[in-house]
Amino acid sequence: MFDIKWIRANAEAFDRGMARRKGEARRAADLLALDDARKAVIATLQDAQERRNALSKEIGQAKAQKDEARAQALMAEVAALKDTIQQGEKQEREADAALRDMLAALPNLPLEGVPDGADETGNQPYFGPNGSETTAAASRPAKPELSFAPRQHFELGEALGQMDFEVAAKISGARFVVLKSHLARLERAIGQFMLDLHVDQHGYTEVQPPLLVRDEALLGTGQLPKFEDDLFFTPHGDGRLALIPTAEVPLTNLVRESIVAEAELPLRFAALTPCFRSEAGSAGRDTRGMLRQHQFNKVEMVSITTPEASIDEHERMLGCAEAVLQKLGIHYRVMALCTGDMGFGAQKTYDIEAWLPGQDTYREISSVSVCGDFQARRMDARYRTAEGKMGYVHTLNGSGVAVGRALIAVMENYQQEDGSIAVPAVLQPYMGGLTSIGGRS
């Protein structure tokens, strides 16, 4: 959410940034016109209120002095203002709402340095703030060398009899899956491992958040008002609650409507939760396998920082997500998303794409974004310095990483010629010591 004052002071930068955003025709002039109209309404209203207040005060004094005649005269005088004030209040509400609605529908402005582009083809490889392709390659696991034609995860899973899309469809329809036996445990092991990593080694506080949230929370992080179609809702009383599309929503809203002492920052939260997405706009895409499901598990990281610290925190968070793949031994690449591929609330986003041998391609497994004060303004999340100065916090979120997609990556990268799957060393403790799924033991 933008501050209209900021737009007024930075109209040119605002227009330049919005022009880079796909499909954003909104210009500063449109918003400033609304704001001007709003101010005019306020000026008129306040003028009338000021006169009313003064006269009402006199009425109080007259009454106190038992001067009924004077009180009556004053009341008659002020009565005339009543209609003006009520009209004005109504107009102010309408003007506020008009401006607020327009501001709430605006996406965040891309940071300097974010590549321009219309879609994912405009994304660029990223090797770290001071990195190169060579330095990055040194810290990233290599592609597995498979001496046979690799299979896709669903082929492996179905052959094992531990991944069942048909029965899931009978129960819940398309885009659901049933995992059983060792694959079910592998799913749990991956989530557990990743959450432990972030909590034990990366300084995140483990959180068990609500999975059903109010519209206000979704407005705060930016899923509403524009992306209602992507969400599942359930009726609740006279209203509704949404199933979280990502734990970013409850984790970020942890600081909503609050003022955090600067000394408390950064706050780092991590959670392992199911996520629910209607995938309304992706009919026909990735229909095979469990790459794109209505329900999936994800470890999410959220950081709340000062404005000064958010850019460094972004790099740090990317590192936390990368560590997962490094420890799992899965080859990946990092892409800096272009303006056309970034999410609504992001100033800058890195995607981590895991190598999937079965698909012979890279697929997104994590997305790490810095949002600046965009969400903080929507949530009214502020911080106060030791000197008492207040400002909006900066928020960041990143997957660390998507559990279902990590399962796919493990399966495809650790598959053996006989269709069994080796269990990565770091997961074995979480698998009761199991070293292979489907192999002869």
Added chain:
RNA sequence: GGAGAGGUGGCAGAGUGGUCGAAUGCACCGCACUCGAAAUGCGGCGUGGGGGCAACUCCACCGGGGGUUCGAAUCCCUCCCUCUCCGCCA
């Protein structure tokens, strides 16, 4: 689900139609006293918005929203939240 009580500044807690942005206490900040501290005294201490170069001034805010009234923390409606009792329940 039924019955009841409540939501006021960082905290505690007055205030049931008029000069109340709101007593008082605690906390906090400054000053005085002190070698220093405590205690004490004096002063300060909310947020958002409009106007103004500025000193400043005006408007709004007592859980959220709407209404009644010349005037609302106070009355009415509605929503949210908290607590107590009953019922149900993993």
